[in-house]
Structure formats: C-alpha cells, structure tokens
Amino acid sequence: MTGVKASLQRAVARALRGMGVDEPPEIDVQETPADKPGDYGTPVAFQLARVLRKAPPRIAAELAERIEPPEGVRKIETAGGYVNFFLDPAYLMQAALEPPEPAPKQGGKVLVEHTSVNPNKELHVGHLRNVALGDAIARILDYAGRKVEVLNYIDDTGRQSAESLFALEHYGLRYGGGKKYDHWVGEAYVRLHREMEDEAAKARLEPAIRAVLHRLEAGELRGEIEKLLAAQLETMWSLNAEYDVLVWESDLVREGLLQQALELLEATPYVSRPSGGKYAGALVMDTSAFIEGMEDPYLVLLRSDGTATYTAKDIAFQFWKMGLLSGLRFRPFTRQPSGRELYTSHPEGEPMPFGNAQETINVIDVRQSYPQQVLKAALEAVGRHDLAEGAYHLAYETVLLEGRPLSGRKGHTVSVDEVLEEAVRRARAVIAEKNPELAEADAVARTVGIGAVRFAMVKTEPKKQIDFRWDQALSFEGDAAPYLQYAHARAASILRKAAAEGLGDEPDLARATPYEVELAKALLRFPEAVQKSAELKTPHVLAQYLLDLAAAWNAYYNAKEDGRPATPVLTAPEGLRGLRLALVRQLKQTMATGLALLGIGAPEAM
C-alpha cells in the first residue's frame, strides 16, 4: 500500500467514525478503471449497506460529504456506490518520485533453503526453476525487510552420490579436463544406470555401492563430493544465485543432530517401536493427529536394521533450522563472485549463529509435499505448533521439456549449462543484428540471455506446471526479461543524452499532463508489488508487475497526438522537461531494482 492509498484509507476511516462506524471493514482503495472518474476509489459503501441499513449510493454521498480531503486530494465524487478521489497531479508526481527503498529490517530471521541438488551430476532444467524461485524469493524478502539466510543442503550421504563415485571407480575413469567435472561424472552415473538395468548386474554391483555409501557416511569421500559441488556451484553462480551457508547431511549425523532429533521425538506419544506387525523393530511416528486422509499414518524414522530414513534426517535438519537442536560447526568455504562469503558446516569448524529461525521456506517441488507435511507434523509432535506454522513449503510444479516430462534415463533432459550457453548465444546474435556497435556486447549478451531464462522460470505461479520450450524461454520479445531490460536501456539512453547536453532543469511538478499521471501511478505500485510478493512468497507477483511497468513506460514513450510525439523528454519546455527526466530516472531505477530482486541484471544499453 503506497503512502497515497494509505492516506486515503485513513481519511475514509476517520469519516466513517464520524458516521458512527467505529469498527470499519478493511477499506479497499483501488485505482479507478481507465474511463471512470477520478484517480482512486473505494467501494466501502457497499460493504456498509447492511450495517447502516442504507443504500450504497446514499452512504457514498454522505461519505463524500464528510471526508476531510487529505493532502493532494482536490475533489471527491461519487459514482453509484463508489467514492472516487481526484488527486492533484503535482502531488502524485511528488509521491511517485520518492526513490524506491528497501523496507526497514524487522526482527526475526527467515531461512530459505533452495537448490539442494544431489552432488552427483550436473544441474538440469528441472533444477533451474528451484534456483530461480528460491534465489528470487530470498532477495524479495530481504528487500521487504526480513532478515534472510540462504541455505543449500548437501545430501552427501545419498545413494545418488554413492552411485556416481562408485561409477568412476568401477569404470576406472580419470578426469582429464575438457568437459566440466559435474558433466563428466554425470556421464559415468548414466553409464552405470544403463548397466544396472540388468537385474543380475545390479545385484552384483550392490555390495560395492553400499560400501561407497558407508565411506560417504563416514565422511571419507568428502573431497570427492567437494569437487562435484565446486563444479555445480559454478552453474549456480552463473545463474546469479549465491548462498550463505552449506549444510552437509553427513555433518548433521556426525554431530549427533539426528540422534538428538530422534530423542526429542521418542519422548512424545507419537513415536514408538512396534514389537509386531508390519513395522516390527522399526522406529515409527504416528502422523494421524496432524495429517489427514492417510491410509497408513505411520512413518518410518529408523528402519528395523537401525539405519535412518532420509525423512528422519530431514526432520533433524528442520529442527536444527528452527533452533531446536545445536551442535553444527562452520567455517568459510569459498568466496562467491559478488564477494559474499560462503560458509559450510564442517567437522573442524566452530559454532556460528546460523539457523535458529522462527520461519523457514523450503523450496522443493510439489511431489515432496507429503515429506514436507511430515516435517510440520514432527514439529507439532514435539509441541511446537508455533514453529510448524512458520515452516512454509514453497511447492512448485515440475518442469516439462518440450511438452514431455524430464527423464534423465531416457535422455530427455537438458543441462542448465547448456541452456545458458544457448541463451547467451542467441542474445549475442540478436545484438549483432540490432546493435552491432554495442560496447561490451559479450557481457550484455550474458545478462540478457541469463535474464531471459531466469524470468521464464519465475513469471508464472509456482503451482502451475511450466513447459520449457526453447523458443519461449529464450524469447526476446513480449512477456520476457529482455522486454524489461529494453525498457530500462531505453530510459538509460535518454538520461545519457540529457547528461551529454547538460540538461538539468528543475522539475516543475505542476506541469504534469495525464500522460505523466499514468506513468506515476504505475511507479507508485512498486512497493505494493514487492510487499505482496513477499507476503504470498512468490516472485511471480513482482515479475508480472514489472511487465506492467514496462508496458506503461513504453506506452508513455510512444504516446502520440495527431501523429506527433506527445511526450518528448529532451525537447520538452523547461520545467516539464525536468519533470519528465525525473520520471525517466525514477522508472529506470525502479526497473533495475525490480529486476535485481529477480536476480536479473539491467544493462545500460543492449
């Protein structure tokens, strides 16, 4: 809610109190439709019709009479039951020219976990959505005033990693450079799976894979995992995603956090060791009190052979995130491209204040909804309803590739590295065609190509399945990042020219025309869009807003009257020119800020 709308709301609330409505409903102030009178309006009279036992138009009329116009309001009118406000254009200009600023920090940390890919092969397009969503929502929450910690979980004791490392050993492979390390390992993994399609071969190899798994659990192969991780991190960084801390599954187990979690759970009435039946000898949790509609509400934490399930480790991890357990130690891992330090859990580290959040966001695809519910159930089981409420699963639907589900085994997949390379290549080609003189063309092509890919991942609602199609994801027209970047570059170009000509006249706010008013209203929606994005925990709200903003700017830029430009900036009369320059500057900065919140760069020229 912008300052403009908020002040209108307050004025309405005051007037309502004067009419004897002490507890007014939520007062909805919205922009009036294009061909309705006024700038902003409210339908609050409709809501009050029942309470006041009067027809909405009469209530609206009385309201219009009673409202004491706040600063900037020059007229109040009714239309049917609506109360509409006419704002002083100069006032709107002034409000719209306030530079966008991050909200002040509020207490309470929110911990965002995303990426968390198995360290066993290269990232594919399915992971792309996870990284793009997680990174964007972390940036948005930070801007909206939250303390944010970004965490990437390293499942180094998983079967997939064991298989990859085993495959290298099994085929006697030695890395000789050439292709990226994670891709090279991934090939061995795929080769192993082809071999294991034969049941006999699978059975024969099983003990050796097990052995690797045990060595992983003992932390003996950490160096091998780190090599894979380093290669994967290059991909994430090239996407413009960075993290605060890595947490290794093996550390979670070694430092006794799994044990602590199980002890907490065992002390509750929900966890037991059945002596007979299906779960004889296992440690199980009864989730029926917390998860409805389960045919079999029992969840295995420890198998009857004493090994822990992945879910049990995940519970321990969630408990650690929310401060119920401690004992992890950390040390610096590496410095990331922006200069931000990346820490990692490590047996030889020292205690550091990571975790201990009241709120978590786990970015994981929708197929994991049940295990995510189990995490909440475990928090409920130990009596922490408050923390269960704070545990949010940012569930996103899966990504199709050209209309078909991804499948590593059938080879129906594309790596993130490949996608980026192609995106940048296409961007470079467009630049060569449209702007062959452009300086730093390669760097700009990267910004544009990567931006296109990331935007394609966040512009739709997470719960909708998306289909990755090369032509759409890498489109440089229409509903896409390059459209936004182009709008930004166009503004930058005008400002460059103005600076070159030494134009610096003072804005004369009173000279605003309806064209400026339209653009100003679009700019004023920025804080609301960020706020809503943060509240709903989805970047698509912001992404859609930026498309609107760019459209408003392009429409302004191209406005014509009688075939002549209606809104020239550089050649406008003094005062009006200053105002237009200020708006262009504001547009440019707002667009760049918004793009940055999506992890997308805004080139000065393209």
Place this chain on the structure above:
RNA sequence: GCGCCCGUAGCUCAGUUGGAUAGAGCGUCGGCCUCCGGAGCCGAAGGCCACAGGUUCGAAUCCUGUCGGGCGCACCA
C-alpha cells in the same frame, strides 16, 4: 480408492483476503521510425472464466456437486 493441486481467448498465462466493462504475450489481420533506441507502440478479430447448483447488493474469485487433467499415497530419496 483416499488426499492435494489445476481447468480463464486458437496457444502460453495474469487477474482469486469477493468490487466498476475479465487483461497481457504469442499467433492472425491493419497501422506507426524526416521524432529521445521498432527487442517498441496503436488498433481489429478472438471469452456461457470446464459444467451445474448455492451464498451475496455484487462471484473468474467463496461453498457443494459433476466432468476433465496432473501429482502423491514404500522399512526410496
């Protein structure tokens, strides 16, 4: 079978704590660079918002049911 999610223009999607005539992009058709960047803009055609009931002054939005589609229901991760 049980549970969760989805169904809006030919296609891909916004719009849902209920508000004024349901909006974009792509595609189709027609316009706009002696003017600050045409990766842009303006216009046209295209909708029983899956269907049927209900609640309400008001429903794409909330409730119930039906029909389509996706996903989940392992001592896997």
